[in-house]
Amino acid sequence: MTILEKVTALLGEGAVLEAGTDRVPRVAPGSPDAIALLLGTAHQEGWRVRIEGAGTWLQSDAPADLALTTRRLDRIPAIEPSDLTATAEAGIGLDQLRQQLADRGAWLAIDPPGLAGRTLGSVVSTATAGPLRHGFGPIKDHLLGVTFVTGDGRMVQSGGRVMKNVAGYDLTRLQAGGFGAFGVIVLVHLRLRTLPRADVTYVLEGAREDLTQVGEDIAAAGLTPAALELVSPALARRERWVLAVRLAGSPALVAADEAGLGAASGGGRFAPLRAEEAHAFWMRLA
Ligand SMILES: Cc1cc2nc3c(=O)[nH]c(=O)nc-3n(C[C@H](O)[C@H](O)[C@H](O)COP(=O)(O)OP(=O)(O)OC[C@H]3O[C@@H](n4cnc5c(N)ncnc54)[C@H](O)[C@@H]3O)c2cc1C
Structure with missing residues (x-):
């Protein structure tokens, strides 16, 4: 019996997916218990198993007899x-x-x-x-x-x-x-x-040294940004360096931090980003 035949007998046909470009057989158990059964058997049989989620990241270069993907474990109990x-x-x-x-x-x-x-x-x-x-x-x-x-x-x-x-x-x-x-x-x-009822992102452009100082002033003022990043012109897709501040929380908390931000900005003016712009900006930084 091949490994795939054994896995099919163990977990059913639905658990066996098409092999990827690496030709390693891909198995998608449908429950935590099925994963335990598969790994117990793999241990006894000496199969080498690679763990995958959705498989969107780097392929592992470790040799494997099968890839175990968790993609069918997609419930929220x-x-x-x-x-x-x-x-x-x-x-x-x-x-x-x-x-x-x-x-x-x-x-x-x-x-x-x-x-x-x-x-x-x-x-x-x-x-x-x-x-x-x-x-x-x-x-x-x-x-x-x-x-x-x-x-x-x-x-x-x-x-x-x-x-x-x-x-x-x-x-x-x-x-x-x-x-x-x-x-x-x-x-x-x-x-x-x-879920924050207010979620706003402000950006301030300037020289790196000046923005670093503003960042330190924000921390010293006790503000509590959800995110605070100094971003290079290339990454920010702007002419100059950018200090980005994300405030998220209750409207009252965000309003208080907005006021503090103005005081800490060293004379510069923080500009708000539109919601879609802010989303794309933070995704790029992640
Ligand atoms: C150093 C580094 C570099 C990265 N570079 C990139 C990049 O260039 N491009 C990009 O898009 N993303 C990159 N990422 C992020 C990547 O997108 C994330 O890891 C993403 O969450 C992968 O999702 P996936 O479900 O496809 O995981 P997969 O690609 O399937 O797996 C990613 C890693 O998580 C392990 N894993 C997955 N599920 C489980 C589980 N249930 N239990 C135990 N281990 C598990 C896998 O063995 C593998 O090592 C990088 C992450 C890191 C840490």
Whole structure:
């Protein structure tokens, strides 16, 4: 029996996808239990397995007998806007998750790079954060817990769905940036924030040294921007350097920070970006 025949017998035909350009067979288990079954069998049989989310990033050059993709793990078992928590399967696209959270008035305050279909599991696994890291911390700060399957097929739950957790080894933080070394992430328990009712981006153009000083003044004034970046002319697609400030939160908080921004601007004038412009700008920076 070939590996694919064994996998088909184990998980059904629906789990076997067409091989990619690398010709490595691609398997898409439909549940965390199916992943545990597959990895347990792979361990016994000595198959080498590569982990993939949506497969949008670099191909691994490590030799593999099959690629395990999480793309069928795309459910969101729980969104609790009142607790500001959610549990999502690792293969869900980040933008799809973001939309469903927004529909419930909740926000996952991360803006990692990558294409729209990039998966939640890959973002945790690579710990890729974007400019919102300034205001809301690295990826690990957004995790309450992670459920993963080890290379020999054991399901491990670390952390949980609530803010308070039992003491012990913090395997959740180990998974953030672990690149799958500790197993395949199957479920992620997330810490959310209320969807900001005000979200504005201001930019100030000038010489790099002057803008650096303004950035320091903003920090010294105790303002709390969601993102604060000094951007080169090439990246900003402007004539000069740009200091970009994103304010997000309640209208009252944002209004207070806007007033503080004027005072810290060193005589320059911050200009607001239109919502679409701001979105494209921050995506480019991520
Ligand atoms: C150093 C670096 C450079 C990058 N360069 C680019 C770039 O040039 N272009 C670009 O578009 N994006 C780049 N990215 C970001 C990339 O788009 C993100 O990692 C994105 O989240 C990938 O989404 P995906 O679902 O397609 O993941 P994939 O490309 O399928 O996987 C990305 C990595 O995550 C691991 N992984 C995925 N899911 C899981 C899981 N459930 N459990 C454990 N491990 C998992 C994979 O093994 C792989 O190492 C880069 C990221 C990093 C860290």
